[in-house]
Amino acid sequence: MRRKYPFGFRLTYVLLSIILLIYGLILAKDFLYPLAFGILLSYLLYPIVNFLEKKGTPRILAILAGILLGIVVIAFIAAFVFKRISLFTDELPLFRQKMIAHIEQFQYYINEELGIPGDRLKEFLLTHIMDLGLQSEKVFSATTGTVFKVLMQPVYIFLFLYYRTKFAYFILKITGRNNRPIVVKILKEIATVVTRYMLGVTTVVLILCIFNSIGYLIIGIQYPLLLGVVSALFSFIPYFGNFIGGAIPFLFTLLTEDSMKYSLRIIVFVYIVHVLENNFLSPNIVGNNVRINPFIVIIGLIVGAMIWGLPGMLVVIPFLAMLKIIFNDVPSMQSYSYLFGSRGTKRHALTIENIRNFTRRLRRTGRTVNGNR
Numbered sequence: 170m171r172r173k174y175p176f177g178f179r180l181t182y183v184l185l186s187i188i189l190l191i192y193g194l195i196l197a198k199d200f201l202y203p204l205a206f207g208i209l210l211s212y213l214l215y216p217i218v219n220f221l222e223k224k225g226t227p228r229i230l231a232i233l234a235g236i237l238l239g240i241v242v243i244a245f246i247a248a249f250v251f252k253r254i255s256l257f258t259d260e261l262p263l264f265r266q267k268m269i270a271h272i273e274q275f276q277y278y279i280n281e282e283l284g285i286p287g288d289r290l291k292e293f294l295l296t297h298i299m300d301l302g303l304q305s306e307k308v309f310s311a312t313t314g315t316v317f318k319v320l321m322q323p324v325y326i327f328l329f330l331y332y333r334t335k336f337a338y339f340i341l342k343i344t345g346r347n348n349r350p351i352v353v354k355i356l357k358e359i360a361t362v363v364t365r366y367m368l369g370v371t372t373v374v375l376i377l378c379i380f381n382s383i384g385y386l387i388i389g390i391q392y393p394l395l396l397g398v399v400s401a402l403f404s405f406i407p408y409f410g411n412f413i414g415g416a417i418p419f420l421f422t423l424l425t426e427d428s429m430k431y432s433l434r435i436i437v438f439v440y441i442v443h444v445l446e447n448n449f450l451s452p453n454i455v456g457n458n459v460r461i462n463p464f465i466v467i468i469g470l471i472v473g474a475m476i477w478g479l480p481g482m483l484v485v486i487p488f489l490a491m492l493k494i495i496f497n498d499v500p501s502m503q504s505y506s507y508l509f510g511s512r513g514t515k516r517h518a519l520t521i522e523n524i525r526n527f528t529r530r531l532r533r534t535g536r537t538v539n540g541n542r
Contacts, residue, residue, distance in 0.1 A: 202480040203318040207329060217238065366487055373455060415443075
């Protein structure tokens with residue numbers, strides 16, 4: 170007979186398990202988040218590798234060809250970005266002088282118009298600006314660690330793709346023969362959903378790189394291509410990515426341009442990009458591959474940022490999608506799948522059908538009022 174523990178004991182056990190899990194994720198983040206990126210990049214390259222294998226290419230050669238193609242694409246983007254960064258760093262002293270002049274003007278405005286002393290603000294901002302480029306040792310150590318993690322990605326991708334069948338059989342063995350149909354279904358759904366999501370999001374980001382660069386070029390700011398690409402890369406983060414990426418050209422123009430009109434134009438442009446990306450690009454390219462409601466997405470992004478910082482925000486959504494698939498296919502966890510999903514709020518959503526129903530009700534109400542008169 171299965172023993173049933175009191176609710177308080179079970180709740181304590183669950184909360185303690187969650188705390189230990191979060192602590193472990195934070196403690197091992199330098200090892201785990203590169204591994205997480207390796208898993209997602211493996212799903213991104215899986216269609217190419219699978220296509221080559223079906224054409225008769227040996228698995229090792231197919232994987233190496235996929236990785237080589239990915240390296241060529243990334244190297245091209247990196248060379249483009251670093252070339253623009255080198256041009257930017259050549260003019261960094263000039264930008265620093267402009268920033269100092271603008272900060273002094275801002276301090277004068279605060280003192281004269283608002284009556285608030287701005288000495289501390291000026292000292293804080295100037296200290297941080299003058300410190301740019303003086304922390305070479307920290308930058309070198311951080312860059313060295315980042316380069317090592319980046320160089321490990323091809324290794325992770327190769328191993329995940331090469332041993333993918335072995336990993337699948339391992340999962341089937343530990344879950345038992347009775348659960349094999351459910352596990353096979355889960356593995357297939359995860360492979361399909363995550364692959365389509367990664368391909369879709371990457372396509373959206375590439376489109377936004379071009380769109381942002383053209384937009385900043387039309388606005389007339391300096392380094393439109395560099396700022397357009399850098400701001401578009403943050404679009405891997407749902408909802409917040411456009412605004413985080415748009416803050417970079419906004420602050421740059423705010424501190425370096427003589428007129429506020431450029432910063433105001435960027436605010437309008439970033440909002441247009443946000444509306445376009447969320448209502449046209451993502452729904453049509455990414456589609457409904459990740460059917461998670463916005464509340465869970467936002468909570469996931471916040472938790473991911475708290476645990477792993479920016480890398481956590483980048484990887485959390487695909488892993489939430491995997492979790493939802495597991496919840497949906499395991500009968501005892503389908504209530505959690507309902508919580509994660511978008512079902513149950515259709516009649517409250519701002520859709521064309523609901524707007525039509527609302528207008529019909531208004532018309533009927535108007536006819537009733539007129540009839541009573």
